[in-house]
Amino acid sequence: xxxxSPIPHIALSVDCVVFxxxxxxxxxxxxxxxxxxxxxxxxxxxxxxxxxxxxxxAARRELSEETGVTKLYLEQLYTFGACDRDPRERVVTVAxxxxxxxxxxxxxxxxxxxxxxxxxxxxxxxxxxxxxxIVRVALARLKAKVRYQPIGFELLPTKFTLTALQRLxxxxxxxxxxxxxxxxxxxxxxLLDELDEWEQNVAHRAARLYRFNERKYRRLTESGFNFxx
Amino acid sequence: xxxxSPIPHIALSVDCVVFxxxxxxxxxxxxxxxxxxxxxxxxxxxxxxxxxxxxxxAARRELSEETGVTKLYLEQLYTFGACDRDPRERVVTVAxxxxxxxxxxxxxxxxxxxxxxxxxxxxxxxxxxxxxxIVRVALARLKAKVRYQPIGFELLPTKFTLTALQRLxxxxxxxxxxxxxxxxxxxxxxLLDELDEWEQNVAHRAARLYRFNERKYRRLTESGFNFxx
Numbered sequence: 297x298x299x300x301s302p303i304p305h306i307a308l309s310v311d312c313v314v315f316x317x318x319x320x321x322x323x324x325x326x327x328x329x330x331x332x333x334x335x336x337x338x339x340x341x342x343x344x345x346x347x348x349x350x351x352x353x354a355a356r357r358e359l360s361e362e363t364g365v366t367k368l369y370l371e372q373l374y375t376f377g378a379c380d381r382d383p384r385e386r387v388v389t390v391a392x393x394x395x396x397x398x399x400x401x402x403x404x405x406x407x408x409x410x411x412x413x414x415x416x417x418x419x420x421x422x423x424x425x426x427x428x429x430i431v432r433v434a435l436a437r438l439k440a441k442v443r444y445q446p447i448g449f450e451l452l453p454t455k456f457t458l459t460a461l462q463r464l465x466x467x468x469x470x471x472x473x474x475x476x477x478x479x480x481x482x483x484x485x486x487l488l489d490e491l492d493e494w495e496q497n498v499a500h501r502a503a504r505l506y507r508f509n510e511r512k513y514r515r516l517t518e519s520g521f522n523f524x525x
Numbered sequence: 526x527x528x529x530s531p532i533p534h535i536a537l538s539v540d541c542v543v544f545x546x547x548x549x550x551x552x553x554x555x556x557x558x559x560x561x562x563x564x565x566x567x568x569x570x571x572x573x574x575x576x577x578x579x580x581x582x583a584a585r586r587e588l589s590e591e592t593g594v595t596k597l598y599l600e601q602l603y604t605f606g607a608c609d610r611d612p613r614e615r616v617v618t619v620a621x622x623x624x625x626x627x628x629x630x631x632x633x634x635x636x637x638x639x640x641x642x643x644x645x646x647x648x649x650x651x652x653x654x655x656x657x658x659i660v661r662v663a664l665a666r667l668k669a670k671v672r673y674q675p676i677g678f679e680l681l682p683t684k685f686t687l688t689a690l691q692r693l694x695x696x697x698x699x700x701x702x703x704x705x706x707x708x709x710x711x712x713x714x715x716l717l718d719e720l721d722e723w724e725q726n727v728a729h730r731a732a733r734l735y736r737f738n739e740r741k742y743r744r745l746t747e748s749g750f751n752f753x754x
Contacts, residue, residue, distance in 0.1 A: 303536045303573055303613070303614070303616075304536070304537075304573055304574065304575060304576055305534035305535060305536055305537075306534060306535065306536075306537045306574060306576060307532045307533070307534055307535075308533075308534075308535045308537060308617060344532055344533055345533065345535060345606070345617075346533060347533055347535060347608075347615055348608060348615075349608070350606055350607055350608060351604065351606035351617065372603060372604065374601060375580065375601065375604045375619050377574070377579055377580035377619070378579055379576075379577060379578070379579060384532070385532070386576055386577075387532075388537060388574075388580065388619075390604050390606070390617075440673075443673075444669075444672075444673060
């Protein structure tokens with residue numbers, strides 16, 4: 297019988313990749329670090345996990361403290377554990393990600409963040425640690441995810457046009473979609489209820505409004521979606 | 526300017542959910558724990574991460590030490606961090622999972638494992654810690670994954686019948702599939718090369734053999750698969 301060796305302990309952090317949409321583009325929420333290492337540089341909001349909080353609680357606390365953002369659906373992304381990813385010592389980080397509508401949040405830097413701001417995913421500044429790699433993994437996951445889970449329920453107004461929904465998908469996927477093909481596929485999923493209402497106050501011909509069928513939306517979110525683009 | 530607080534440190538472990546297939550059923554590789562806590566109980570192979578190894582290195586080392594299993598594709602599953610998941614102290618665990626052909630591996634308990642053995646997923650013994658929940662998450666991930674990534678390349682012989690491929694999917698999904706529908710969908714993906722060869726030494730009418738088109742297989746693995754069942 298061997299003698300149990302002492303349990304090793306490692307610094308554990310959380311980092312949050314919050315993607316923010318509006319009608320035109322996809323951005324990521326970053327903070328300017330107040331402290332060393334990487335003082336004055338941009339990074340993902342995050343910090344060390346306290347011994348008495350769950351990983352998701354830590355992610356929510358750090359995001360709230362550093363950016364003011366609360367009340368969002370955070371999903372665990374991946375755990376990054378390369379031995380040399382932090383210059384201080386070994387730090388393993390559990391990354392979370394979210395997709396929100398930017399207009400719903402008022403962001404402001406505080407605590408360890410001198411500033412907080414949205415940056416276009418295509419034009420990120422140089423990032424601290426391995427945060428550029430974490431953003432890349434999160435973006436790939438987000439794009440893969442919209443193929444097997446519908447999006448839009450929390451991101452569009454209750455009633456919307458098919459053009460608005462297409463623009464949402466185009467923004468997340470960062471690519472143009474064929475209008476006829478998009479409509480055919482989305483309508484075939486019976487995800488939407490067609491309303492006898494049309495958009496108001498537009499110069500062009502008013503487009504029909506749709507609404508998500510919440511039951512069908514929830515079912516597709518759980519069971520798989522298969523949206524091929 | 527606040528003074529940086531000391532960095533908290535937490536015990537970090539890895540656990541491996543290795544699913545093993547043969548022609549008939551899906552099993553999970555478990556070890557009987559030699560040490561407390563949960564001494565004498567079954568658990569996932571795993572252990573603490575050393576300060577100088579990556580998370581995947583730790584998972585491979587523990588799996589090899591406790592079961593003799595090496596040379597397999599391990600994918601990160603999820604990180605479980607509830608504060609009370611270990612009776613000793615706070616332990617956060619990064620879970621990995623894999624799907625292998627059981628016949629390719631000779632398992633034997635060693636190190637902290639008194640025994641190592643395969644258990645049918647439908648008939649698991651009571652498991653230590655939150656390992657039953659980890660297995661459930663892994664099984665759900667595996668079933669979701671076969672819908673957007675093809676399986677079989679490392680799990681079937683080079684040449685196989687459509688019946689053998691269907692049986693593989695049925696075993697992983699733990700549900701029967703309609704034969705005609707399965708064939709139609711699989712062939713439509715152009716994932717397979719049809720051979721002018723037939724199975725040998727069978728009592729029934731010999732079935733045609735197929736082979737994976739490796740280029741197409743790799744492409745579908747990366748880009749998404751959309752296998753609806």
